[in-house]
Amino acid sequence: MSFEFPLPDVGEGLTEADIVAWKVAPGDTVTVNQILVEIETAKSLVELPSPQAGTVGALLVEEGQTIEVGTPIIRFGDAGSDAEAGSASGGADESASGVGATEASAEASPASAEDADAGATLVGYGAKAASSKRRPRKGGPVPAPASASAEAPAPAAPPTPPAPPAPAAAAPAEPAPASLGKPLAKPPVRKLAKDLGVDLSQVVxxxxxxxxxxxxxxxxxxxxxxxxADATTPAAASASASGELEERIPFKGVTKMMAKAMVDSAFTMPHVTEFLDVDVTETMAMVRRLKSSKFLGEDVKVSPLLIVAKAVAWAVGRNPRINSCLDGDDIVVKKYVNLGIAAATPRGLIVPNIKNAQAMGLGELAQGIQALTALARSGKTPPADQAGGTITITNVGVFGVDAGTPIINPGEAAILAFGQVRKKPWVVGDEIVPREITTLSVSADHRVVDGEIISKFLADVGRGLEDPTLLLA
Structure with missing residues (x-):
């Protein structure tokens, strides 16, 4: 007995996912909760465990494909009950009588594929249950001889010479997919054709x-x-064919989700941004002391972002309205700080958050930031870690940028950008001395908070960075 496992919704309302890498192959014996496949959703990389023990009969989708939730992705079944699945994967044994039947069906398949639309499944792959995706065509121009053999008896009967028998040899030159009307192409090529608006059935x-x-x-x-390109130099033709002059990046997954979130935020919240230059000499001195003393732990990474995170949580306590959101006709002020840290990852920008950051000391907060960023870079941040944020920090300083006007994360009212720290001439008392300076900027939802709240919050963050001992009280 066979069983097909459909792609589940591994997040909140996700509708599709990409198949990244299969961890099993047809014929493998798997156990319950053994990892079957790694998929990429709009939020993270996820490993799907097996819902049952058994033998893998067939992998129903290929790596690189984007499929909708609910689509069967793998078939379970033993060799006896799922022989057709083994045939589809190219690994099933055939009996002597079965070989003859397979050859007969292979001979008849070109005609039936053209005349019976009811048997069509995925375009370019033929019947889904009994034929493989590639094997029927692997010997080269299989369909063409079938059509040629159907016409061969006609010129043999009458002795009239006008029709030469040469087309039988020339038939393989005709493109096989065109004769079947079902173009053969890999999933990435199909995706490219879809993006470019190209009909694969019209491509040679x-x-x-x-x-x-x-x-x-x-x-x-x-x-x-x-x-x-054909008319110009071979080098120009090669460059055009290989696509070296352009690069196309699929607009999907995390990138697409973040783009939608930013558009929604930018066009629903009236953003206002304020800036403040801050002398962070004392903060940088504290960071250096914590690093050298290993006071927070041998393996704990200490950076200026840690002190900024502590300052934001401290300033929220003094200005709770900044930690709010608009919900219908209500402004919801949250008594907890789920502190988001914008993280640039190979998959795109994500904003996981540290839950209840307001209750954490420096050591616990440092460990939280370290674990959060490591998980984000691995691409395996779970959706729960990205939900429920209340206020966000984006560290643009690591890219050598002084300041910016960040877009608010949806569901929040403010985001703070932390610029690079640079030595600048600074007035201390009546003297100009070199100090370590950064620029802070806060973008806030002007529906929820006014200029006074924004200014007081920003000033308090700056005050905490100028004198970090305030944060330890």
Whole structure:
């Protein structure tokens, strides 16, 4: 008995995911909760465990595909009850009689594929249960001889010479996918064709097995450029074909989700941004002392961001209205600080948050930031860690930037940008001395907070960084 496992919703309302890497193969025996596959959602990388023990019959989707929640991704079943799955993966044994039946069906398949639309499943892959995705075409131009053999008896009967028998040899030159009407292409190539608006059935394939390649899609999308490249130097043609002059990055996953969130925020909240230059000489001295003394722990990373995070939590306590949001006709002021830290990761920008940061000492807060950033860079931050934030810090200083006007994270009322720390001439008393200076900027939702609240909050953060001993009280 076989069982198909559909893609579950691993987050809150997620509708699709990308198949990143399979951890099992057809024929493998798996146990309950053994990792089957790694998927990428709009929020994080997730490993899916097996819901049951058994034998993997077939992998129903390929790596790189984007599929909707509820789509079957793997079939379980033993070799006896799921032989067709083994055939689809190319690994099932065939009996002597089965071989003959398979050959007969392979002979008849080109005609039936053209005439019976009811048997079509995924475009370019033929029948889903009994045939593999690639094997029927692997011997080269299989479909063409079938059509040629159907016509071969006609010229043999009458002795009239007008129709030469040469087309049988020339038939393989015709593109196989065109004759079937079902183009063969890998999922990334299909995605590229979809992005460029190219109909794969109209593309002449040049792949080794009659499949459409990326170069074929680019040529079909821009035939003028392709023809001009052929007319110019071979180097120019090579550059055009390989796509070296352009790079296309899929707009999906974390990047797409963050883009939507930022658009929603920018066009629903009236942003106002204030700036403040702060002398952080004492903060930097504290950071250096904590690093050298290992006071917070041998493996705890200490950075200026730690003191900024503590200052923000402290300033929120003095200005609680900044830690709020608008919910319908109510302004909800939150008595807890779920402190978001904007993290740039290889998958895009995410904002996980440290729960109840207001109750943490420096050591606990440092460990929280360290664990949060490490998990974010690995791409495995769970959706729960990204939900429920109340106020956010973005550290633009690590990129050598002095200041910015950040966009508020949806569901919050404010975000603070921390600029780079630089030595500048600074007036202390009546003297100009070199001091370590940074620029803070706060963007806030002007529906929820007014200028007075924003200014007091920003001034308190600055005060805490100028004299970090205030944060330890």
């Amino acid at each position: 394939p040049t792949g080794p097995h009659g499949d459409v390649t990326r170069e074929d899609v680019h040529a079909a999308a821009n035939p003028t450029a392709a023809s001009s």
